[in-house]
Amino acid sequence: MPSVTVSVPRDFVLWRDACSYGYFLLAPNQWIPSEKTLLRPLRLKNGPVACAVSQTGKGKSLRVETSRTLKATEKGELNSQLTRMLRLDMTTAQVNEFHKLDPRWKKTGEARLCRSPTLFEDLVKTVTSCNVTWPGSRGMNRRLCEVLGEGAASGKCFPTSQILAKQRPAFLRGRCGVGYRDERLVQLAKMYAKGAIDVRWLEGAATPTEEIREYLLELPGIGPYAAANILQLLGRYELLPCDSEAVRHGREVLGMKGSSARVAKQVAKHFEQYGKYCFLSYWFELRVAYQAKHGPAHTWEYGQDGKLVTAARAAAIRKK
Secondary structure: OOEEEEOOOOOOOHHHHOOOOHHHHOOOOEEEOOOOEEEEEEEEOOEEEEEEEEOOOOOOOEEEEEOOOOOHHHHHHHHHHHHHHHOOOOOHHHHHHHHHHOHHHOOOOOOOOOOOOOHHHHHHHHHOOOOOOHHHHHHHHHHHHHHHOOEEOOEEOOOOHHHHHOOOHHHHHHHHOOHHHHHHHHHHHHHHHOOOOOHHHHHOOOOOHHHHHHHHOOOOOOOHHHHHHHHHHOOOOOOOOOOHHHHHHHHHOOOOOOOHHHHHHHHHHHHHHHHHHHHHHHHHHHHHHHHHHHOOHHHOEEOOOOOEEOHHHHHHHHHO
């Protein structure tokens, strides 16, 4: 099988950093715990390609097996998409800066949060993650790929903005199960497809965070929580997307009391001490509870019933 090599920072670990944020469990991503390999199709200009991403050790280059031989320009596209997805552009110096602000994560090396190969996919994944259970979010993303994605050897790609923009809202609601998000997703896709959303400006390091936040709030389907989440996906970690999980964390872990609104404010205030990396500190702290219950994230996988298969659940299944 053809393969491509992708260089990484010396502190990068695939199984840790690819599984650092929940999007690694959303279609078309597929993590194989037993092989510590990430599978997903990528859409390149010459068509989709199935990829299997693996690494032999910390700081070692990624080996990306592809379903077809890539041209030089396509290798550049693949490199760019994986760099974005795995945050390979977050330098070791930035990682060290974060660990200096919050030394709790220096030993584990946690600093990078995975995202999508494109901003459009991140926008859609954010909209489909609001006001819904996690299984509901997984179902929507799976159906969007199955119904609208271009095929590759390992499955279907995430639909492009051009494809999504051509759909009727009722079709998205009926076939993809997106519910009330149907019209908003079509509107968002149309804006993105015609270039009305300035990706370069949004991803530019010189653009002020508050200006980006105000801009995002004007987009279809993007409220305060979604805007804050998109900001962290853009590498802007100074704001917290406070939701029910943040409130639960505030009450159960940080011992905060009061109404949900009051606790949310207390949580945001608590993490201000970590400055421009406050979301990273919050998220990795939140993950401690998740992993205490379900085991390390890189061991997670889903069974045919759509439920998370942890080591404990797998053992219980074997006993039956």
